[in-house]
Amino acid sequence: MALIYIKDSVLRSGTLQSLLTLIILQINLANGNDLVLVQAVFRHGDRSPTRSYPNDRHSDYWTQGLGQLTKRGMYQEYRLGKFFRQKYMDQNTFMSVNYNRSEIYIRSTDKDRTLMSAYCILAGMYPPINGSEEQWNPGLNWQPIPVHTEPLTEDHLLNADAPCPRYDELFAKFLASDFIAKFTARYQDLINKAAKLSGLPPTLIGLMTLVDPLFCEYTHGLNMSEWKTVLPFHPLLIQLLDYQNSYRFHTDEMAKLRGGPLLAELIGKMKTALNPVAEPSPKMYLYSAHDTTLVTLLRVMNVFNSRTPVYSSCVMVELWKPKGQGNPYVNVLYKNETNSNNLTVLHIPGCGKVCTLEHFINILKNNVSKDIHAECNSVLQQTSDVHVGVVVLSCLVALLVMVVTALIILLYRKRRTSMSYRPLATNDDEYT
Incomplete structure (x- = not known):
């Protein structure tokens, strides 16, 4: 079975993307292969900034407060839910068009924006069909579907900020390294100017604190005239965002401490799907999380391109099983465009175009967390x-x-x- 590698530069048209997605699916189905399991890890939609700064004149703009999903973000996640429905329900019969609790399991971090994103996605996936049993309120095109979560302090699966002393030690060493010293020196002039405007200390941490609120204000079209001569928003602001996410997981051990538990979870679910112990396991697992969650997952799968995942971006790990003889194999798909359904097929380095589950596990075994509490x-x-x-x-x-x-x-x-x-x-x- 041959996979198609789709480059972002090629995918400009939603129609073309839908066609290519359908081609990939049909190639698998035509070869007599069965889709066994889908695990999708996605980022929340557009939100308000998670922090502010002393001289922020737009701090009162965000009516729901900091770190909250906006209406724009709700719609982005709803569209992602429609994408899931089209890909896994309409284009084939892998999932039922009606909600079935035994087919799907949804987990979110314990944050308002990720919980709300999960509900928006489910609204796009499972609108009640008129006249069906699931239409409990004829005047409301929505049905309640459970979303599971855990306290942030205990969530090492999706929360990249869960307590981890070992990670804190490694990150502190990295901040004190020559690399960071040279990086700071390179941007010292920008740091000083930004500090003067923002009221924050003239440090690298101060500059990085600014990146998120400035990005959110910029994307919402707020007046930022005072910043025009200091931060050219494209590409520098995006570049700083990329730096921020990349350097948080600079070493392999730092990445493993944050992404290793999720990789172990995905592998474990694939094994279970092939050999269910008791009742059949769900066909689809959805994980509502953050850009840092996606970064760590891509990092431990050795396919991170150092670019920050955009709002409602999604990594889909599909498990396929050939009919008859043949080994189960893994497809990793990446949707990193908010307003389109463009996909990139990610190839695990060293695994070839057809990556069997056995090779997938063997190649990434050193990046899998075995006991995160002991490791942390x-x-x-x-x-x-x-x-x-x-x-x-x-x-x-x-x-x-x-x-x-x-x-x-x-x-x-x-x-x-x-x-x-x-x-x-x-x-x-x-x-x-």
């Missing part, structure tokens, strides 16, 4: 072991000192008693 706390554990050792040694030394002191006191008392003791005289000669 490895440094603390070593430090804890040292502390325990020090405490035990201190206790032993203290006990030894106490024993020696007690012996010294005992011996001193015995000696003093023997020297001061004299028997009473029994004859008068002693007093003559």
Whole structure:
């Protein structure tokens, strides 16, 4: 089975893209192959900035506050849901057109924007059919579908900011590296100008703090005349966004600590789909997350191009199984255009155009997290072991000192008693 590698520069037309997507699907189906599982990790839609800065004159523009999904973002995610419906329901019969709880499972990070994005996608995927049992309210073209989540502090699967001491240590070392020092020197003039306008400290962290609010204000067409001579928004602002996401996962270990659990999850779900233990597993898993989530996943699959995933971008990991003889294989598709359905087929380096699940697992085995809690706390554990050792040694030394002191006191008392003791005289000669 031959896969087609679709370049972004080729895909300019939505019609052309739909045709190419259909061709890829038909090639698989024509070869007698069955789609077994789809796992899609997507970014939320357009949002308000997650932070502000002291001199931000547009801080009151965002009526719902910081980090919230906008109406534009809601529509972007709704369109992504329609795309899923077209690709996996209308173009083939892989998924039922009616919602079936045994076919699909949706998980989100515990953030308003990702939870709302998940609901918008489901609204696009499963509009109630008129007259059907799922139409519970004739005046509302929507039905409730569950979205699952976990606390951010416990979510190592999708939250790239979950507590991880080992990652924090590696990131602190990276910030103190010569690489960052040279990068800061390169942009020092820009950092100083940005600090003067923003009211933030003239540091690299200060500059990076500005990137998100300025990007959001720029994309919403707000008046930013004071920034025109400081930050040429394209391409520099986008370039800084790319730097920000790339450098957060600069080393392989940093990437693994953040993306390794998700890669392990995807592989585990594919194994289960081929060998269901009890009842059939879902055909589709949706993960509503962030740009950092997609970056870490692309990074641990060795296909990250150092470009920040756009709003409602999506990575789809498909598992196919040939009919009859043949090994199951993996397709990785990347939708990184907000307003079109253009797809890029990503090839895992070293896996060839047809990447069997076995090769996929073997090639990426070093990037899979086995025990994220142990991996994140490895440094603390070593430090804890040292502390325990020090405490035990201190206790032993203290006990030894106490024993020696007690012996010294005992011996001193015995000696003093023997020297001061004299028997009473029994004859008068002693007093003559």
